[in-house]
Amino acid sequence: MKLVVNEQEYDVEVTPDMPLLWVLRDELGIKGPKFGCGIAMCGACTVHIDGRPVRACSYPASAVQGAVTTIEGLGQPDALHTVQHAWIEHQVAQCGYCQSGQIMSAAALLETNNNPSDAEIDTAMSGNLCRCGTYPKIRAAIKSAAQALRSQSVPQNDDAEGTA
Ligand code: FES
Numbered sequence: 411m412k413l414v415v416n417e418q419e420y421d422v423e424v425t426p427d428m429p430l431l432w433v434l435r436d437e438l439g440i441k442g443p444k445f446g447c448g449i450a451m452c453g454a455c456t457v458h459i460d461g462r463p464v465r466a467c468s469y470p471a472s473a474v475q476g477a478v479t480t481i482e483g484l485g486q487p488d489a490l491h492t493v494q495h496a497w498i499e500h501q502v503a504q505c506g507y508c509q510s511g512q513i514m515s516a517a518a519l520l521e522t523n524n525n526p527s528d529a530e531i532d533t534a535m536s537g538n539l540c541r542c543g544t545y546p547k548i549r550a551a552i553k554s555a556a557q558a559l560r561s562q563s564v565p566q567n568d569d570a571e572g573t574a
């Protein structure tokens with residue numbers, strides 16, 4: 411089967427029911443998405459398919475229709491994604507295990523909503539667990555990434571309030 415991951419096309423020979431996470435990690439050597447629970451309960455394996463967050467551990471590779479993005483494809487060390495930048499600014503990570511999944515969920519949220527309320531953040535991030543308890547820093551980083559995205563957006567004529 412063919413898969414596009416981080417803008418690169420791969421031809422992989424796997425059984426159709428193999429979860430996407432296994433294909434990414436074991437077949438393609440892309441280790442950013444982590445194995446946590448394996449049953450779509452922790453979010454450590456979160457990747458995007460066409461910008462939508464999915465739990466790769468519970469998503470058959472054969473069901474993938476669209477481009478897959480992992481943390482490796484979100485930004486680059488010399489061109490960080492806004493969310494990655496905010497994560498560093500707020501020093502979010504502790505052990506770090508959950509963090510690629512957290513960042514992928516946060517980036518997907520901000521793609522559709524660049525001014526999320528606390529409740530919207532909590533809802534979007536509720537499937538991403540952190541045993542180190544970094545939740546307050548995650549929320550702060552999401553807010554600061556949202557603000558950065560709003561200030562980057564081009565003002566529309568007379569509707570330019572709040573832009574820098
Ligand atoms: S490893 Fe996929 S949700 Fe936990």
Ligand code: FES
Nearest residue numbers: 505506540541542
């Ligand atoms: S930073 Fe350790 S599990 Fe989240």
